Amino acid sequence: MRHIISVLMENEPGALSRVVGLFSQRNYNIDSLTVAPTEDQSLSRLTVTTSGDDARIEQITKHLNKIIDVVKLVDLTEGAHIERELMLIKVKAAGAQRAEVKRSVDIFRGQIVDVTSNVFTIQLTGTGDKLDAFITALGDNVVLEVARSGVSGISRGEKTLAL
Amino acid sequence: MDQLSGGEMLIRALHDEGVDIVFGYPGGAVLHIYDAIFNQDKVEHILVRHEQAATHAADGYARSTGKPGVVLVTSGPGATNAVTGIATAYMDSIPMIVISGQVESRMIGTDGFQETDMVGISRPIVKHSFMVQEVKDIPHIIKKAFHIATTGRPGPVVIDIPKDATDPKQKEKYEYPKDLKLRSYAVPDKGHTGQIKKAVDALLLAKRPMIYSGGGAIQDNASEQLINFTQKLGFPITNTLMGLGAYPASNKQFLGMLGMHGTYEANMAMHHCDVLLCVGARFDDRVTNSDTSKFCPDATILHIDIDPASISKTVTADVPIVGAVAAVLEEMNDQIDKSDKEVDKQALKVWWDQIGKWREKDSLKVRPSENGIIMPQEVVKAVFEITEGDAYVSSDVGQHQMFAAQYYGFDKPRRWINSGGLGTMGFGFPAAMGVQFAFPEAVSVCITGEGSFLMNQQEFATCMQYQLPIKIICLNNQALGMVKQWQDMQYGGRYSHSTYAESLPDFSKLAEAYGHVGIKIEKSDELYPKLEEAFALKDKLVFVDVQVDPNEHVYPMAVKGGAMKDMFLSKTERT
Numbered sequence: 001m002r003h004i005i006s007v008l009m010e011n012e013p014g015a016l017s018r019v020v021g022l023f024s025q026r027n028y029n030i031d032s033l034t035v036a037p038t039e040d041q042s043l044s045r046l047t048v049t050t051s052g053d054d055a056r057i058e059q060i061t062k063h064l065n066k067i068i069d070v071v072k073l074v075d076l077t078e079g080a081h082i083e084r085e086l087m088l089i090k091v092k093a094a095g096a097q098r099a100e101v102k103r104s105v106d107i108f109r110g111q112i113v114d115v116t117s118n119v120f121t122i123q124l125t126g127t128g129d130k131l132d133a134f135i136t137a138l139g140d141n142v143v144l145e146v147a148r149s150g151v152s153g154i155s156r157g158e159k160t161l162a163l
Numbered sequence: 164m165d166q167l168s169g170g171e172m173l174i175r176a177l178h179d180e181g182v183d184i185v186f187g188y189p190g191g192a193v194l195h196i197y198d199a200i201f202n203q204d205k206v207e208h209i210l211v212r213h214e215q216a217a218t219h220a221a222d223g224y225a226r227s228t229g230k231p232g233v234v235l236v237t238s239g240p241g242a243t244n245a246v247t248g249i250a251t252a253y254m255d256s257i258p259m260i261v262i263s264g265q266v267e268s269r270m271i272g273t274d275g276f277q278e279t280d281m282v283g284i285s286r287p288i289v290k291h292s293f294m295v296q297e298v299k300d301i302p303h304i305i306k307k308a309f310h311i312a313t314t315g316r317p318g319p320v321v322i323d324i325p326k327d328a329t330d331p332k333q334k335e336k337y338e339y340p341k342d343l344k345l346r347s348y349a350v351p352d353k354g355h356t357g358q359i360k361k362a363v364d365a366l367l368l369a370k371r372p373m374i375y376s377g378g379g380a381i382q383d384n385a386s387e388q389l390i391n392f393t394q395k396l397g398f399p400i401t402n403t404l405m406g407l408g409a410y411p412a413s414n415k416q417f418l419g420m421l422g423m424h425g426t427y428e429a430n431m432a433m434h435h436c437d438v439l440l441c442v443g444a445r446f447d448d449r450v451t452n453s454d455t456s457k458f459c460p461d462a463t464i465l466h467i468d469i470d471p472a473s474i475s476k477t478v479t480a481d482v483p484i485v486g487a488v489a490a491v492l493e494e495m496n497d498q499i500d501k502s503d504k505e506v507d508k509q510a511l512k513v514w515w516d517q518i519g520k521w522r523e524k525d526s527l528k529v530r531p532s533e534n535g536i537i538m539p540q541e542v543v544k545a546v547f548e549i550t551e552g553d554a555y556v557s558s559d560v561g562q563h564q565m566f567a568a569q570y571y572g573f574d575k576p577r578r579w580i581n582s583g584g585l586g587t588m589g590f591g592f593p594a595a596m597g598v599q600f601a602f603p604e605a606v607s608v609c610i611t612g613e614g615s616f617l618m619n620q621q622e623f624a625t626c627m628q629y630q631l632p633i634k635i636i637c638l639n640n641q642a643l644g645m646v647k648q649w650q651d652m653q654y655g656g657r658y659s660h661s662t663y664a665e666s667l668p669d670f671s672k673l674a675e676a677y678g679h680v681g682i683k684i685e686k687s688d689e690l691y692p693k694l695e696e697a698f699a700l701k702d703k704l705v706f707v708d709v710q711v712d713p714n715e716h717v718y719p720m721a722v723k724g725g726a727m728k729d730m731f732l733s734k735t736e737r738t
Contacts, residue, residue, distance in 0.1 A: 010347060013294065014282060025287045055475065062472035068291040068311060071347040163346070 002031070003057050004076040004083055004153045006161055007046040007064060011037050015069035019046060022067065028052065028060050032085075032128075032150030040163070043071065049151045074161045076153045083153040086123070087131045088113075090145040091138060093120040101138065108134045119144065167337040169298040170199035170329035173262065176305035178205040179339040182233050184224065184600055185209070186217040190237025191277060192264025195329035209600065209629065212621040214241050216593035218248020219619070222257050223597025226580045227555055229384060231258035231312050232597065238264040239277030242323075243284065247587060249319045250288040254584025255405060256382060258317035260308055261285075265294070268325040281323045290318030295328045299335045306340045315350040316470040317382060351469055354486030354494065362465040362482045363498045365438050370510035371461075371517075372398045373436035375421065375450075378405030378583070379443015379468060385409070385489035386576045389442060392492050395499060396506055399518055401429040403444050404568055405583040412572035413552075418518065419527070422450040423721045424565040427526035427730060427738070430719070432518055433459060434728040441466045443488040446478040447584070450727075457726035467491045526719050526732055527569055532712065535686040539563065539638045539711040543570035545690055546608060546636055549698050554606040554634075555580060555598045559591035559615030562644035565717045567610040589618030592635065596622060599631045606634065606698070613639045613667060613708075623677035626704045634697055635674075635706045640713040641667060648716045652731075653723075674706035684709045 009015045016035055023030050028050055035046040050060060057075065064070050076083070093101045094117070105112055105122055108130065114121035124134055128151060135143060155161070167175060173196055177185065186209045189197045200208050211217045214236045221232025232252075236245050242263040252259045266275040282292045291311045293304045301324075308320040327333075366372060380389050386409050393400045393416055400410050401421040410417055419426030421433055433439070439462040444450070451458045455478050466473075466480035467488055474483040484491055529540040543566050546554070556571050557580035558564040564581055573579045580598060582590040595609040616637055626633060638644075641664035650658055671681025680703045684693045690709070697705040722729035722737065731737045 014286075014292070017283070018286060021286050055479075059472065059476060066470070066472055068345070068348050 001053070001057070002049060002051045002077065004047060004049050004081070004151055005061065005064065005073060006076055006153060007048070007073040008038070008043050008071045008161055008163070009046060009067075010069040010071065011042055011044045012069060015044065016046070018067050018069055019048070019064065022063055023048075023050070026059070026063060028056070034150040034152050043163075045161075047150070047152050071163065072161060074155065076155055079159065080156040081153050082156060083127055083151050084125050085128050085131055085151050086125050086149040087134075088121060088123055088147045089135070089143060090119055090121050091142045092118065092144060094118045097142070101142070104134065104137050108137070110134070165337045166334040168195070168199065168329065168331045168334050169295070169301055169324070170195040170331060172298070172301040172335070172337050173305070173324070173329065174199045174203055174206055175337060176302050176339055177233060180305060180309050181230075182206055185233045185235050186211055186220045186224075186597070187235030188214050188217055188237065188241060190241045190264065192238035192266060192326045193235060193329075195326065195331055196235065196262075196264070196324075198331065199329070208235070210625065211593065212624050213619065214244035215248050215589065216596075216619050216622050216625070218245050218259070218261065219251065219587075219590050219593035220597035220600070221259055222248060222252050222590075223557060223580050223594030224601045225252070225257050225259055225597070226594070227577050227598045228601045229577065231260055231309060234259065234261045236261070236263050237277065238266055238281070239279045242279055242281040246284060246288070249285055249321065251582050251585045251587045251590060252319040253288040253290070255378060255582065256317050257319070258312040259319040260312055261319060261321045263321060263323050265323045265325040267327045269327070271325065281321060285321045288319070289321050292321040292323065295322065295324045298328050298333055301328070302337060302339050303343070306343050307345060310343055310345070311348065351471075351485050352487055352490060354467065354484040354491035356494065358482060358484045359491060359494050360498060362440065362484060363495055363502060364504070365463050365465060365482060366396065366440060367499070367502060367504040367506060369438035370507060371435060371437040371514045372396070372440070372511070373432050373438070373462075374398050374400040374440045374442065375403070375433065375444055376400065376406045376409055376442035377403040377444025379488050380406055380409040381576045383443065383469070383488040384576070385443070385492055388489050388492035388496065392496050395496060397511060399432055399515070401425065401433065403447070403450060403583075404581065406444060407568060407579045408573035408576040411574040413574050420568055421727070423452070424569065424717050424719060427524045427719055427732065428518055428521040430721075430727045430730060431521045434726055435517075436462050438463050439465065442492070443468060445473045445476065448477070451478060452721045452725060452727055452729075454724055454726075459727070524732070530715075530733075532687050535688065536712045537684065537687045537690055537709060539566050539640065539715055540570050541687070541690065542636060542638055542709050542711060543567050543610065545694050546610065547571045549691075549694055550606050550608065554578070554608045555595070555602065557581060557591045557594040557598060557607070557609045559611045560586045560588045561612050561615060562640070562648065562715070562717050563610055563612040563615075563638040566638065571610075588615040591615060592619050592633075593622050595633045595635075596625060596631055599633055600629075607631075608634045608636060610636045610638065612644060613637055613641065613670070614643045620673070623674065623679060623704075627678050630702070631704060632700070632702050633704050635704070637670060637706065637708050638711050639667075639670070639708050640711050640715070642713055645717070651716065670706055670708040674704070679704040679706060681706045681708065
């Protein structure tokens with residue numbers, strides 16, 4: 001099962017490598033990883049998507065909690081949550097293709113953020129599935145380059161991951 | 164408030180933390196610190212002959228005293244040489260502080276002379292690590308490092324210090340912090356009362372109970388609570404390799420060590436029990452025999468551990484209790500006293516009768532020697548008798564380690580000093596030095612093999628410098644015995660690179676070359692008199708080279724892929 005784990009950790013040098021190192025050291029996989037400081041400059045928030053059965057996820061969260069730099073964490077997939085990923089994608093857009101691509105962008109509620117005579121650069125946010133679907137919708141031989149941010153997430157309602 | 168340089172702060176902070184001994188080796192990046200050491204007399208520095216030995220000596224000091232061991236090494240090769248010792252301490256949860264020098268901050272990342280990324284290299288084998296950025300941070304970092312290393316599940320902490328942070332020209336105000344704040348580090352203390360109640364209920368309903376205790380009981384100094392608990396219930400108990408001594412080996416409720424080379428009765432009782440209480444152990448593969456689906460098939464498993472990540476890692480616990488072993492056992496003792504239920508004495512008697520039958524196998528019976536050849540087990544038994552079971556015994560890794568664990572009956576905790584988790588050859592001798600520094604009057608014995616001993620033999624020089632009267636008992640079988648045993652059992656007796664008889668040194672002469680005493684024992688009738696002679700030399704290091712049967716195996720031995728009940732009992736007999 002896929003899990004999204006959000007981690008609040010000390011915004012200190014080495015903290016990120018301890019988290020990433022744990023995953024490789026114990027043979028856990030990382031499907032995506034995002035990290036940036038929070039509104040409190042002393043804390044970073046890291047979101048990792050991983051997969052495994054319940055026992056494995058339990059071990060992952062326990063070992064994450066053992067890292068001294070980790071202050072708090074939540075497995076977002078345990079409750080209702082919102083997940084988003086940002087994608088910047090560069091596609092061929094020449095001649096008749098331009099209108100076709102523009103239509104797909106509108107359907108997926110993306111934005112064209114840069115244009116040349118032959119290329120559109122599109123920004124799209126959503127779940128990973130939505131981004132995958134957009135790439136599929138564009139069809140073969142259109143995509144030139146993809147940059148995805150990895151999943152970021154937050155729980156729904158009044159529940160917060162904070163100190 | 165004093166104005167101190169970073170190097171001076173470091174040493175002062177160690178003193179303020181209660182440290183009186185540091186094991187180390189100087190080098191370029193730590194010269195400022197060594198100069199600070201020269202100018203004071205509160206913290207004693209011990210000069211070893213290899214950084215690995217510094218970590219093992221600090222480790223032996225920590226295991227025998229319960230206090231953290233402290234190591235000081237230089238950058239680059241000094242730091243990397245310490246890595247094996249750090250990993251050894253990490254695997255066995257030993258509190259240790261390793262201070263490593265680093266090149267100047269402006270040089271970091273330039274591949275400077277003797278530069279290595281110590282924080283990076285050590286990351287998977289430390290509980291935590293610090294890189295000093297500014298001189299003024301040093302007292303706080305030391306305070307945090309000791310707190311982290313010694314509390315919860317203990318472990319090694321590395322402090323990497325760039326040379327400029329110890330510069331004698333830069334002085335800052337020094338004050339050792341009284342308190343510390345670590346918002347991200349909480350230490351579990353007492354266990355959850357509800358969980359403890361569940362465990363007590365299960366124990367009182369048990370027909371075939373078993374207690375399995377490990378290194379956690381020793382780390383938390385929980386021997387007294389463990390003895391009270393076990394004797395109050397009258398249950399059988401076994402100790403892991405790391406837990407030997409937490410429960411007295413001479414007590415009748417003790418079934419011996421369990422696991423790969425555990426006794427028949429301990430392993431059989433584990434396999435057949437209906438309630439298993441694990442006290443500060445971690446269901447290591449040398450206990451469970453790797454296929455955990457066959458482990459204790461009928462048992463309800465109760466697990467006390469201070470580290471939540473150890474619970475349900477390899478074997479799922481039915482009743483997990485996260486907490487310090489001593490506090491949890493104390494509360495269990497209270498709850499048992501207050502409970503309206505009682506131990507099922509009838510069932511327990513049947514269970515003890517069964518255990519008695521298993522005991523009759525006498526699985527540690529030693530094969531009689533022929534033609535005056537010395538059996539290695541007899542050597543350990545002789546050392547036990549001559550030292551009256553009261554020595555500190557360190558060991559290396561291999562057959563001699565298992566013989567020591569099986570035949571030296573430890574009645575007290577912190578007497579058995581060995582590398583259980585990592586299995587580090589070369590550990591025993593320097594660890595025995597750490598013990599001897601901690602207890603100058605005690606008998607510090609290192610039971611070793613010739614293979615392991617050669618890995619840290621340079622410490623003969625350290626022992627001469629500090630006049631350490633260690634007794635080294637080398638079970639010399641002229642081969643890497645445990646490797647050879649596996650090659651006998653699984654590789655058709657093809658001794659690939661496990662023998663070297665023709666190239667071994669004359670160990671007694673080697674010891675004598677350093678100014679120590681060397682004794683060689685070749686015939687079984689010399690064993691007692693010559694060992695007695697060795698132990699009578701109270702002020703001298705004595706290396707006793709005992710030529711033992713080169714073909715002996717360690718038994719019992721778990722059958723690969725089997726359950727705990729599946730054991731080889733000798734070369735020809737299996738369960």
